[in-house]
Amino acid sequence: MKEVKKIDVAIGIIQDTQKKIFITQRHKNVHFAGFWEFPGGKIEKNETPDIALARELFEETRITVRSASLLQMKKEIHDDLIICLYFYLVEEWEGEPCGYEGQKGKWVNKSELSALRFPPANDSVITTLLLQK
Ligand SMILES: Nc1nc2c([nH]c(=O)n2[C@@H]2O[C@H](COP(=O)(O)OP(=O)(O)OP(=O)(O)O)[C@@H](O)[C@H]2O)c(=O)[nH]1
Numbered sequence: 001m002k003e004v005k006k007i008d009v010a011i012g013i014i015q016d017t018q019k020k021i022f023i024t025q026r027h028k029n030v031h032f033a034g035f036w037e038f039p040g041g042k043i044e045k046n047e048t049p050d051i052a053l054a055r056e057l058f059e060e061t062r063i064t065v066r067s068a069s070l071l072q073m074k075k076e077i078h079d080d081l082i083i084c085l086y087f088y089l090v091e092e093w094e095g096e097p098c099g100y101e102g103q104k105g106k107w108v109n110k111s112e113l114s115a116l117r118f119p120p121a122n123d124s125v126i127t128t129l130l131l132q133k
């Protein structure tokens, strides 16, 4: 029987009081190269999703998360791989986010999200964001 691999990913939607969101661009030579994404990454063994979120956002954008709430979960089932994405809304943090690993980063209005290229797994969370006030 084929072995099924499972990856859990913690993702932060960093939203300021003006409802602007900080996004980063994926590096060349990786899966979905050049696509925009919300900062985040794989949850390690023995980590909870929110601990992984804080670690990834510090590593990738240098912010310290003060408060985050789970907005949506998305499970993607591929042939022999299950990817589970935990999308958090991050509205309180310390520091000014940047693309600390050399990735391009920018603040965008929510309404701009649908015109940018994100991985298809982000479609439903982007719809949720657009429906929020
Ligand atoms: N960070 C992030 N990953 C996403 C998003 N949407 C989405 O499908 N993913 C997928 O989640 C998976 C893991 O994310 P990642 O590549 O950021 O993982 P990571 O930071 O741990 O990278 P690394 O393995 O190079 O250390 C990738 O397959 C990526 O395509 C998103 O908005 N943000």
Ligand SMILES: [Mg+2]
Pocket: 039, 040, 041, 042, 060
């Ligand atoms: Mg990452």
